[in-house]
Amino acid sequence: MRRLILAGLLWGYAAGVLAGTEAVKSVHYQIGYQSGDINTVGGSDSKVNAVDGSITLPVAGLVGASISGFYDHYDLASNFASFGSGLNLASSLPYCTVIDKGLSAGLFVRDPSVGRIMAGYGGGQAMSHCQTTFLATGGPKLDMRDYTAGAEYYFPRFTLGVSWDETRFTSLDRFTSDRITGSWYPTDILRVDLSAYGQDLKNTYGFGMEYQPEFFGNSSGLWFSYTRRHQTVTNNIILVGIRYYFGKRVDLIERDREYR
Amino acid sequence: MRFAVRLTRIIALACLAGSLSACGSGNQQPVASASTGSISFSAQSPDAPTPAAQTFTASVSPGTVSVAVLHGGSAIAGATYVLSGNTVQVTVDPASPGTLGAGNFSGTVSVTGYSCGNPSCSQLVSGNSALVNVSYGIPPIVRYVSPYIGVATGSPAAASGTVIIRGRGFDAFPVQNVTFNGTPAPSFSVVSDTEIQASYAGLAAGGPYTVTIVAPGSPGAVFSEAALQVVPVPNYAATTLQYPAGVTGMNQLLYDAGRQALLLAVSTTSGTPEVLRYAYSTGSWQQSSVPVAGLADISLSTQGNELLALSQQALSELDPAALTLLSSYTPNPAPAPGLPANAYFKNLVVANDGNAVVTTGIAGSTVTPVYLFSARSPAFTQPSTAPSLDNATPGASADGSLVTLAEGDPSLASNPPAAYEYTAASESFSATTTLINQNQIAPVLDRSAVHVVLNGTSVYNNAFNYLGSLPGTTLAVALSPDSNCAYTYDSSGQILTFNLNAGASGGSFVSLGGTPVSSPGTAGLVKMVISPDGGTLFLAGSSQIVVAAAPLNLCN
Numbered sequence: 031m032r033r034l035i036l037a038g039l040l041w042g043y044a045a046g047v048l049a050g051t052e053a054v055k056s057v058h059y060q061i062g063y064q065s066g067d068i069n070t071v072g073g074s075d076s077k078v079n080a081v082d083g084s085i086t087l088p089v090a091g092l093v094g095a096s097i098s099g100f101y102d103h104y105d106l107a108s109n110f111a112s113f114g115s116g117l118n119l120a121s122s123l124p125y126c127t128v129i130d131k132g133l134s135a136g137l138f139v140r141d142p143s144v145g146r147i148m149a150g151y152g153g154g155q156a157m158s159h160c161q162t163t164f165l166a167t168g169g170p171k172l173d174m175r176d177y178t179a180g181a182e183y184y185f186p187r188f189t190l191g192v193s194w195d196e197t198r199f200t201s202l203d204r205f206t207s208d209r210i211t212g213s214w215y216p217t218d219i220l221r222v223d224l225s226a227y228g229q230d231l232k233n234t235y236g237f238g239m240e241y242q243p244e245f246f247g248n249s250s251g252l253w254f255s256y257t258r259r260h261q262t263v264t265n266n267i268i269l270v271g272i273r274y275y276f277g278k279r280v281d282l283i284e285r286d287r288e289y290r
Numbered sequence: 291m292r293f294a295v296r297l298t299r300i301i302a303l304a305c306l307a308g309s310l311s312a313c314g315s316g317n318q319q320p321v322a323s324a325s326t327g328s329i330s331f332s333a334q335s336p337d338a339p340t341p342a343a344q345t346f347t348a349s350v351s352p353g354t355v356s357v358a359v360l361h362g363g364s365a366i367a368g369a370t371y372v373l374s375g376n377t378v379q380v381t382v383d384p385a386s387p388g389t390l391g392a393g394n395f396s397g398t399v400s401v402t403g404y405s406c407g408n409p410s411c412s413q414l415v416s417g418n419s420a421l422v423n424v425s426y427g428i429p430p431i432v433r434y435v436s437p438y439i440g441v442a443t444g445s446p447a448a449a450s451g452t453v454i455i456r457g458r459g460f461d462a463f464p465v466q467n468v469t470f471n472g473t474p475a476p477s478f479s480v481v482s483d484t485e486i487q488a489s490y491a492g493l494a495a496g497g498p499y500t501v502t503i504v505a506p507g508s509p510g511a512v513f514s515e516a517a518l519q520v521v522p523v524p525n526y527a528a529t530t531l532q533y534p535a536g537v538t539g540m541n542q543l544l545y546d547a548g549r550q551a552l553l554l555a556v557s558t559t560s561g562t563p564e565v566l567r568y569a570y571s572t573g574s575w576q577q578s579s580v581p582v583a584g585l586a587d588i589s590l591s592t593q594g595n596e597l598l599a600l601s602q603q604a605l606s607e608l609d610p611a612a613l614t615l616l617s618s619y620t621p622n623p624a625p626a627p628g629l630p631a632n633a634y635f636k637n638l639v640v641a642n643d644g645n646a647v648v649t650t651g652i653a654g655s656t657v658t659p660v661y662l663f664s665a666r667s668p669a670f671t672q673p674s675t676a677p678s679l680d681n682a683t684p685g686a687s688a689d690g691s692l693v694t695l696a697e698g699d700p701s702l703a704s705n706p707p708a709a710y711e712y713t714a715a716s717e718s719f720s721a722t723t724t725l726i727n728q729n730q731i732a733p734v735l736d737r738s739a740v741h742v743v744l745n746g747t748s749v750y751n752n753a754f755n756y757l758g759s760l761p762g763t764t765l766a767v768a769l770s771p772d773s774n775c776a777y778t779y780d781s782s783g784q785i786l787t788f789n790l791n792a793g794a795s796g797g798s799f800v801s802l803g804g805t806p807v808s809s810p811g812t813a814g815l816v817k818m819v820i821s822p823d824g825g826t827l828f829l830a831g832s833s834q835i836v837v838a839a840a841p842l843n844l845c846n
Contacts (some may be wrong), residue, residue: 039639068407070416078413100412106358106404107416126358126402130412154412162404163373176410195409205355207409224336230353231409259407262351265415267407 053094053140056278058086058289066249071264076125077144078269092139096150096290100169102130121138126160126211134176142288145183152176174199180209183288189213207231218281219244223255240273242282245266251282291607298584304751314744320379322357322401331401331424332844335431335513336458337666340367340386346399348378348420354403355414363397365426371401380422386634387428391483394509397424427509430459430752433666434592435501435516436690437737439547441685442495442520443822449520452738454689455501455702456592456642456714457516460486463507469498470518471577478771485644485715493502495522516593519548523823524570530808531568531835532573542588543830553597553832555588565599566612568835575837580613581604587637587658591665592644592690598665600648602634605663605666605670619668626650626661626670634684637683637732641692642712649682655699656680659709660719675718677710685733685742686821688771690714692752693741698727709733709744709754730815736769741778741790743767749799750788758794761801766818769826774845779818783809785838789845802842802844809835 061083084098105125121256125260131155140146156164156172161172164172180193190209198204208228238255242248251273260267276290325347333341350357359380361369367385371378377399384441385395400419434456440449455468456737458818461483468475468488486503491498498517505512507697524547532555533540540545541563542555550570557563563585568575584601590610591598597610603788607616628652644666650658661670682697695713708721724744731746742750746764749757755788762765767781769790776788792800810816811833818829820840829836 068413070418073416073419076414076556094573104414104415106402107614126360128356128404128414129441130414132410132412134410152410155412156356156414157409158356158358159356160360162356163371164356165354165373166374167611168373174411197406197409197411199355205406205411209409227409230406257407259415263417266414270317282458287772 036070036234049212051092051143052088052288053092053142053146054086054088054290055140055288056088058275058278058285059276060084061276062273064269064273066267066269069106069266069268070107071266073263076107077105078154079103084290089137090265092141094138094140097133098152099133100154104128104130118135124160126158128156128158128160128162130154130156132176133173134178136178140287143184145181145189147181149180150176150178152178153183155261166201167202172199187215187283189215189286205230211236213286221246221282223287225257225274231259233261240282242285248279248281298304299718300654319593322348322350322403322418322420324422324598326402326422326634331384331426332510333426333428334510334514335429336387336391336839337431337433337513338387338428343383345379345381346422348377348380348401348422350376350378350401351417352376353405354417355411357402358404359399360402361397361399361424363395363424363462364400365395365397365424369399371517378604379718382424384424384426391429392428392430392462392508394610395426395428397426398422398445399424419635421620427458429508429512429533430457430462430505432457432502432512432514432516433772434642434644434690435518436592437688438516438518438593438820439822440490440518441518441547442493442522443823447495447522448491449495450489452487452692453501453518453829454642455486455503455516455623456484456489456644457486457503457514457726460484460503465505465704467501467504468501469504470501471497473499476575476835482715490518493518495520514714519594519820521547521550524550524821524826526570526826526837527573528807528839529575529837531577531837533566533834534579536683537564537566538612539814539832540817540830541586541815543819543828543835544588544590545819545821546590546610546720546829547590548594551611552828552830552835553588554835555585555599558597565597567611567613569611569809578613580608582608584634586635589638589640589646591646592640592642593794595606596641596665598638598646598663600635600638605635605638605646605648607665615843617668619670621824626659626719627672628659629661629670630658633762636681639686639693640690641686641712643714643717645714645717647684647686647693647695649679649684649695651681655702657697662694673718675717675720677721679710681728682710682801683728684712684741685735687735687739688737689739692735692742694722694733694742694744696726696733696744700727700729702727706809711754724748724754724756731764731767734767734769736773737771738773740773741769741776743769746778749776749794757790758797758799760788760799763841766816766829768818768820770820770824770840770845771822772824775840776825777820777827777840779807779810780804781812783807785827785841787841791845803841805838805841807838808834808836810834 080102082100091191134152136150158170182191225237227234236257240253257267379483402419407415468478475488501516502514539557544553552568554566597608604620606618633652645662680695695710763781764778788799810829811830813832
């Protein structure tokens with residue numbers, strides 16, 4: 031794995047220098063806010079509010095790097111039966127609040143005319159603020175390490191991506207998923223995504239859109255995603271968000287392929 | 291050609307992803323299931339101890355990242371759990387009956403498993419929850435009936451009257467009736483969750499008549515600690531009862547109608563005060579006594595089961611017949627909050643909510659706290675409305691609904707302080723609009739708190755509207771149970787009768803006549819009480835007890 035990444039980086043560096051192309055044209059910053067609802071079919075809805083941010087920067091030639099962070103606040107449903115009138119919810123906790131936060135970093139090799147290969151590592155922590163126990167730790171806190179690798183191939187108005195993620199809770203307890211994503215750009219400022227997941231997220235499919243309206247001067251993006259997960263239990267996840275991009279004002283397709 | 295190259299690249303990327311995906315562990319989305327779907331708790335009454343906790347187990351499927359055990363609903367005080375592998379053992383603690391009161395309560399405990407919602411597991415999603423419903427039934431309780439003495443009159447002799455029933459949970463379920471040993475009340479009214487006013491009729495002398503409520507919606511039988519005792523009209527001959535040798539003064543006089551006994555708090559030459567008891571039996575009064583160090587005042591408890599003996603630094607519960615000590619409570623280790631070191635307990639009376647109103651005193655004209663003492667959960671407490679008063683003296687109505695407190699220094703005529711009242715229905719104190727400096731005569735109220743007499747001379751209604759005055763020569767006052775008559779023991783040595791319904795002429799009530807009686811001794815306090823039937827007056831003074839017939843039929 032390490033050899034593969036190292037080889038890719040060296041190749042990217044050399045190829046970029048020789049061709050005069052860059053993985054990232056200039057340093058790119060973005061921050062975002064998202065809010066959403068996680069529905070469990072037959073149960074109650076969970077709420078999520080999150081902020082995130084990332085920096086993408088050129089390293090050399092076709093090699094780029096990214097650093098990102100997130101802070102998520104979840105009110106996770108406990109699927110309480112509804113209480114009738116006259117009943118006090120004394121000491122009740124119909125929701126379980128969990129704070130999830132983390133940082134990650136990644137390296138990638140990208141030829142904006144071809145695609146991108148990337149690898150990343152992240153660390154995060156989930157902290158429960160209710161009577162929740164993480165099975166991996168036996169307590170209210172869960173430290174996570176996330177390894178990811180992926181690739182994207184750029185068609186003129188279509189991007190095909192695959193990725194693999196492994197999140198380790200302990201040395202033995204881990205969660206692994208694969209994803210394949212197709213992204214279509216009907217215009218330069220609109221992207222439509224379709225995703226399918228495998229392994230632990232099997233039977234999970236996503237639809238998303240990001241729109242970067244020109245009247246904001248190409249500085250902001252509005253996005254929406256819907257994910258349906260149909261396993262033993264069915265979940266519907268709807269998220270909406272806004273992103274603000276610092277620096278270069280470019281179209282969305284150009285931003286995706288040349289800046290972030 | 292260009293497309294073929296790109297397709298080759300795509301396939302290569304997909305294969306890369308495919309090879310990496312083999313590292314997956316094959317988790318599933320969490321589903322929780324519990325060993326039971328419901329748990330039920332029950333308690334005898336709001337006064338009962340909290341039931342024991344109950345446990346159940348739940349299991350979650352292997353894909354679970356975290357487990358939450360949450361609870362809602364007033365039935366549940368808390369839920370704790372122990373996790374062992376994928377099994378959760380949940381312990382459900384019910385809420386305290388005292389906290390909940392009476393009613394049918396419910397709650398839910400959920401065991402929910404959560405799994406990762408996105409590839410990096412920065413998103414969690416809920417799985418199915420195992421829900422356990424908790425039900426909890428607590429019947430109402432009837433604690434007190436007040437007055438707890440009824441009098442059988444007429445022929446055939448039977449008792450009728452009205453009482454105040456105190457308890458908890460009277461609003462929790464529809465009350466269909468009130469019964470006295472099964473005899474339905476002719477009428478009743480649910481005043482609040484803690485109070486019912488009811489009438490009774492046709493009860494023969496005897497008892498005790500257990501007073502309870504009929505509430506079909508109750509989750510269990512209604513527990514009652516309240517009993518009405520019906521006594522015959524006593525036929526006491528006018529007499530005097532001598533104190534035993536060594537008695538130097540009298541501080542309090544009570545009539546225990548249920549046991550046909552007089553109870554007194556007296557001081558003695560030995561320096562140790564005593565409780566004196568004169569029990570009537572077969573035409574004579576038998577005297578007994580018990581020394582109580584520092585004794586300041588006495589009162590019968592709300593149901594008459596205990597004699598509360600207030601010492602300067604303690605409150606003791608005595609058997610009202612044998613005068614044996616049942617229990618004793620001192621400010622240490624159960625301190626009366628805020629009681630100054632040099633202050634002392636002064637007087638007490640009992641309200642129908644089970645609380646004794648305890649006043650305190652201190653040398654000089656200084657305010658000190660007023661406390662409530664509950665025999666149900668023995669402690670001196672101060673509700674937020676409890677005032678600090680200047681050597682206050684209380685008086686209570688026989689039904690325990692109202693306590694009046696007079697305060698101040700008898701030697702001061704200017705800037706009199708307000709009289710206070712304690713309302714048992716709301717368990718709260720409040721200042722009245724009456725400004726008065728107390729004298730040696732404690733406040734006197736009739737059976738149902740229709741009239742209040744302060745300082746032995748000033749007559750008010752229960753809204754503290756001034757009605758008129760009694761003679762300034764009054765040494766002791768008693769009000770007839772029907773609230774129509776005021777009887778005063780006058781410095782002339784007579785019992786004077788006043789019709790409080792006739793109105794005051796020129797601000798003074800007019801005496802309907804005087805009845806000379808033996809002097810109880812006027813060197814100190816003089817106390818006068820009346821039997822529940824209104825037929826007998828008992829006077830106690832510095833030298834002896836006087837039993838006299840109350841002048842009847844003057845106030846009709």
